[in-house]
Amino acid sequence: MPMFTAEMVKLMMPLFILTGGACVLLGWSAVSTRTARAQGWFAGVVHVAALASIVSLWNADGWPMLNGMLIVDRFGLFFAGLCTISSLGTILVSGNYLARFDILRGEYYALLLLSLAGMFVLVTAYDLMSVFLGLELMSLAIYVMVGFRRRDLLANEAAMKYFLLGGFAIAFFLYGMSIMYGLLGTLNFKAIVVEVVGRGLVKSPVFLFAIALILVGFVFKVSAVPFHMWVPDVYQGAPSPITGFMAGAVKAASFAAFLRLFYMSFFPAHAQWSDIIVVLAIATMTLGNIVALVQRNVKRMLAYSSIAHAGYILVGMSALAIDNTRAASGVMFYLLVYTFMTLGAFALISAIENRTDSRGLELEDLSGLGLRRPMLGFAMAVFMFAMAGIPPTAGFFAKYYVFSAAVERGLVTLAVIGVLNSALSLYYYLRVVVYMYFRKSASEQPVHDDWGVRVVLIASVLAVLWLGLGPSGVVPGIETVLGWTGDSLERIVSLR
């Protein structure tokens, strides 16, 4: 059995590009700390290369490789691309930010690349082992990046909290993995389905116990209530570009693996776990929105908002169905949109954030922004309206997608709770707009929007508007992305 064929190398090229780039960067930054800007450029180029290779692989139609450890299929590439874009945006935003806080280091970019590599592993994972390693690679790099403002007390604290709780969660995940391994003798996604269905283990307590444990790992990463509590603190303490990266890419990658695993391997037990997801979704949406209402710190507010969005996505997760891919594509579309919204929002926050004291960026600091800087204000308003789910922004389409899936699945009450939550969330999203447009600025906070931030903002606004106005090209695209499920689901059906 040849270990690596040329075809496989091609399929794994994004990973090689990212890791290779990271290694080069590490070496470079070890010898030169003055050329950090150039290192940032280099990282950007690596991203573009990775993105190019992801795009070039779009029609490659991969298969489970390396003992079924990973599969480079469209689903994975979709999320890989999404994460890469988010990461690229983070790089564009970071330069100025890092320089401003005097932490401009090449290793930062290397870690970003490694984290992105972890994401690639995660989204292409076809085996719980890969999921675990992808999660860890992604997370460890992020632990470091969260604490990158080394002298900042909040950053220290955020890194510590994230690290401890992340470790705690991964222990549960591993425990679940071990039980899964013991029970089924395999960790391969497809093999799990075959074993579970074949051996009639769908209702086995051990199997379900393992699912519960594995679920902890995922719901921690996607910040579902009550596994969400790290989110506000970490989002607040982390450097703003990284917060955006976490809210966008990390969440997207985690959801990707979550979706693939649960829509495939654990789907036979859907009846057992869907109720839980419903409850989690409700709790997550509601708590996220309600607590966001009373936040004055912008990053913290967006952290809670991010929790709430996880709740909406969980609505889609709970509505996964065997006979159509509406819910799954809804989740994907939501993540697509959310990534852009959150990337843009945090890009702007990165540009505004000046303070190093513990107060952080408060709503008051946004006062009059829309009047002083109309384009920035417009962009932020678009993101806020999108997050609130107002047409004609993409946020509406995203919500529409998951809620319609829930309705089709008969989860009308869940959908109703969802929209009521949307209404609730309006209050704090609108408040941002209120501050930006309807209040005079008390102090003229300087805005450090260099070209990187602007590029990110323009791209995000365009994406959010375009996805809202004419997702006609995207929606069918997403449906085809989910072609893999068609195959596996049919198999599941036949096994029943």
Add this chain to the structure above:
Amino acid sequence: MSNMLWIIPIAPLVGAALNGLLALIYSGREKGPNERLISLIGCAAPIISFVVVVRLFLAMRGMAPDDRIIETTLFTWISAGAVHVDFAYWVDALSMTMLLVVTGIGSLIHVYSTGYMHGDRGFARFFSYLNLFMFAMLTLVMAKNLPLLFVGWEGVGLCSYLLIGFWYKDIANAAAGKKAFIVNRVGDFAFLIGMFILFMVTLHLGDPTLDVPSLRAMAGIHHEAFSKVAVAACLLLFVGACGKSAQIPLYVWLPDAMAGPTPVSALIHAATMVTAGVYMIARLNFLFEMAPAASAVVALVGGITAIFAASIGFAQRDIKKVLAYSTVSQLGYMFLAVGVGAYSAGVFHLVTHAFFKACLFLGAGSVIHGMSGEQDMFKMGQLSKHMKITWLTFLISSFAIAGVPPLAGFFSKDEILWSTFNATVGPEWMPRFLWVIGLATAGMTAFYVFRAVFLTFHGKDNVSKEAKHHLHESPPAMTMPLVVLAAGAVVVGFLGVPAVLGGPNLFHHWLEPVLAGHAGGHGMGVGAAGMSAVTVAAEAGGHGSSSMELILMVVSVVVALAGILFARVLYVQMPGAAAAFTSRMGGFYTLVFNKYYVDELYERAIVRPGYAIADKIMYRLIDAGIIEGVVNGLGITARLVGATLRLVQSGVVRTYAFFMLIGFLYLVYELVK
């Protein structure tokens, strides 16, 4: 011929538009537009109408009595679903009578106004309103269907509102105008409902219509369907009439309406608009005949209003107020007439009243004009020396209203009394009771009118020096109409000389096809069942014995003369007696002087509680309190919950882990169970 019909209302409308435009154009300038031009436009409009009306009248006289109808449909006004309303004018004998009165007296008053309003800054505006009123009133009169009648009905109300508040700088005037409008609206509300009932009946019969002739025809055919709702419909329509014609309990606006310029009081609040209610009931007589109970109510309300208003008239100091209450009282008379089924008598009184009351008002206006705006009779006296024409015409009209033969008032009033006496309306006691009331009212009317005459033109001279300085007879533009009207007050009565006095009662016959004819049109079979006893007894006037009629006639004349004499005694011969009498009556006088505190009652019982409920309960409690409380409460609750939940976020890592473990246990519990 019928094509000319449209000129009648349109001429004043054009006049109104032209004058209104002028008024607006000149509104920002120092000087108003040329008064001559305004007068020309303003007076030409009703006069053109009048001329057309006369021509049509002559034409109509040439027709067979049953064919005396002229009509024209201008365009479809509303056509929606089952509702089809044409903008159609339709004139029969009754409306022709009204047209003559309205355009005739209206023209006179327009002429009078050119003198009265001379120099007023709002001259153009005034004529615009007055012309607009003419348009509305003519529309009311000529309307073929009830909605169009309602257009006129509301239109005259609007003009009344505008004209009462014409001198808007005094907020009291404006308030009076508003009060008039709103009280009228209360009546209109009932009118609308009444109209709806009729519409429903016709709709049910498969031919939804509100056209008066069609209603009349259908009422003849579908007697049963109509009589089922007739009482309700008639009562509601009557409430509408009460509003417009200032009957109890909706009369309160009329005295206040005297705030308007005096020609307005004469035209709108005496001669024409306020009689619209009477006209409307006469127009719908076929309906009221089906509803004896409603008719009884009409008669009773009319009678009570008559005496009630007359009693208030006793104690007024303001000459216009006296006339206003007199108008209310006389309108009560008319309602009494139509209530007992004496439609032609009612309409006849309407016509005669239009003359003498218009004359009285214009006379009063002339007095006020001469007195530089003074209206308190107790500050007048001996004016007969200064204002001969005014005095004479006023006196003639006073005799007319008092019912002194052979002036107009005598014939019309007597016909009403006689019809009442003979009526079979309501319970057995009612006709006689109403007759007594009518008679008493006649006496009282004589008294208070002559009280006014004596206080104003005779008696003690209380005119202030300053006023006396300016005191003068009014210009010809004002006196000429007075003379014409006074002449009318003398003459028109003879149109309705009853048979018992050997008269042909031309008036009665003229109206016969309209007021008694509908049964005739559709055969006696229906008529026998359809025509109530009311009609049979009253319309035919001659059913009672003629000797009885003569006796009663004498009685009423005696009563009227007694009233006049009493007034003379009190206010001319023994000037102190009135004061003594007043103080003797004490509380009662105060009660009467304050119009039985009806306004105050409305204020306390309806206006203030209504306002308080709207303000305190609806706005502050329900709206701002409960609904807003719930709405904001939801928001506050969400925030409170949020503020509570955020406390869980203690910042302590172990707590976070603890919640994760709890969450894990929940997952296990739910999954494994």
Add this chain to the structure above:
Amino acid sequence: MTILFYLFAVLAVAGGLIMVSQRNPLSGAFALILSLVSLAGLFAMLNAEFVFILQVLVYAGAIMVLIIFTIMLLNLNKEELEEAPVGWMRLLFTAVVCAAGAFGAIKVFSGLQPPAVDMAADFGSIEAVGRLMLSDFIYPFEVISLILLVAVVGVVLLAKKVI
């Protein structure tokens, strides 16, 4: 064998309990080493030769040394090092929740009827495991190297005094 199992088991649990109950982290670290070594014994009993060696070398050896080294490095005095006593309620509460978790897990496991499996001759040997690691698990193996790379870079970035 049974006695050995229970011995190791008791030692492992005891080590764990001591670790979580000692207020001084240094004592805790040593208790943990006890626990880890006991677990190594259990690994040996489970024919996991490779894991046994790693457990002793990497875990009980390297990792614990790193921890202890850090404790020393921080050069904490007693007050800073030791934590304040914790309230009984909290102890009880936490204990109950954790016990519930453990109890639940045990209850779930109690229903497990593992199939009898044949064991290869070289089961658990270093060679066999190593072969497996570099064939079937080559991908995870490579990824774990990246993880370690991140760890190295991260440690340098975060803990170095001046970067």
Add this chain to the structure above:
Amino acid sequence: MGEVTLNHYLYLSAILFFIGAFGVLFRRNLLVILMSIELMLNAVNLSFVAFARNAAGSMDGHVIAFFVMALAAAEAGIGLAILVMLFRNRTTVQADDLTLMRD
């Protein structure tokens, strides 16, 4: 004391796992929390190895246990690095002191 079966190992692993969890929840010293997580990972390893021997019959569990150990090492390194950084700025190793961000 019957024969030692897979279940016994699993019970033990569960107990150790939740002792570790207890340590995370109960202790305030960041170092101890860190060690408690290590204990949890060890419990997982025990489970892997026990399963490998008794249920799966493959050595995959051993390999995975190795990876877990590697991960544990990496985590310990990062964790201790964060701890050191934190200690430099705050001079504390108590978890309960990390409450600058809350609510």
Add this chain to the structure above:
Amino acid sequence: MDILSLVTFLPLFAAVVVALMPARAVGAIKGFALAASIAVFVVSLKLVQGFVANPDMQFVVDAPWLPSLGIAYHIGIDGISLFLVMLVTFLTPITILGCLNSISDRVKEFFVCVLFLETAMIGAFISMDMFLFYIFWEAMLIPMYFMIGMWGGERKIYATVKFFIYTMVGSLLMLIAILYLVHQSKVQTGSLSFDLGVLLSTSLSAQQQWLLFLAFALAFAIKVPMFPFHTWLPDAHVEAPTPGSVILAGVLLKMGTYGFIRFAMPLFPEAAIRAIPLIATLAIIGIIYGALVAMVQKDVKKLVAYSSVSHLGFVMLGLVALNTHAVEGAILGMINHGISTGALFLLVGVIYERRHTRLISEYGGLTRVMPVYATVFMVVTLSSIGLPPLNGFVHEFLILVGAFQANAWWGILAATGVVLGAIYMLWMYQRMFFGEVTNEKNSGLKDLSLREIAVFIPLIAMIFWMGVYSKPFVSRMEPAVNQFVEQMTSYRAAMNAREGAVVDEAMLSGKPAVDVKVGEN
């Protein structure tokens, strides 16, 4: 591009152009916005011209948009929506003309908002696809939100946030209902479609209908607003700048009533019929309550706002009376209210521009200093209180007749609104315009300028036209309304047949079922 799409998207195009103009070119922006809106109106006249009086949808465009989701760009107008579209295109230039001077701050953004709003409003009226409708429906909120929030009064933030959230709550529930309905339709037909025509033939159980209807009705009732969901309106109106109030009152409120007649009632006829007593009750409460509360207001804008509650109560009552004339009255009422109340707000804006207060007590005796203004105000006031032959009367009359026909008590109770309307409006007029000029600040006020007169002339002309000769309007809407009424009444007949005519008796309170017969004619 077809004419209907042109009318819809021309404003959006203009908005984009305005957005691209330099912010300093204030005059050019204003001129362009005005010209664009007039152009839209002129183009929209082609709609009237080409409209044929039949019940069918006309100017239909049905192009696929998101076929995989069953969403199409399906637009069209019938007699019901024709005049609402016209109302939008008519009011927008007037609004723009009216606010040319009053908006001096951030002119560019303002006109972008107005033009964007116009597209959204037209779009909502012409959408025949539920999804498309929802998009437009929600899109209206954003410009309105900014209009109130940026150019509003003191409590603008409270008002605008309240407006936004209030309306969103309702519409989000409607969204769920739409999704559910579409899903049901998909289950039944096998294909996914948001097309109104397809959804209309979805069969639903009584309970499903009821819940869906409630969700729709809530969204629309908030927009109307019906009692007790009206409290956002006074705040929004008071704080909104004049053009905001005009558009809000003139058009946005009609979205609610239009929603009932176009969507809520036809989609769920049986539930709607069951809900009629409830809606009628709320409508009547709204009529009386709105009028009474309007009476006690000290702020003239608030007064007009509450009067809207009352007027819209009439419209709702007309809709549920379910006979042709009442429904036509209701539609006329929507248009008339748009014109009259729009004019009222513009008038208030005129005086607010001069004095910067809306308190009635600040004014008095204005007739003296501003006679033309007073005259215009008077005409509009009279139109608002339904004085014949001005426009207000026609619809009130039709609605009252129809309501009376449906249930005598409805007609009677609603007719009290006629009285109350006169009270609060005339009282307000009296306090503002009559008497001496009590406030020194008012003595020097300028009367209407030529521009302002130009604003009001078309409105006054419409007030007279629609009052005197409403036939051109009614005749175009009649076929569509007849169809609506026939459908609803036939459903009712079927329900009555099922339930033994119990409902019928109750509904007509002893009166014969005349309306059913009319429907058959």
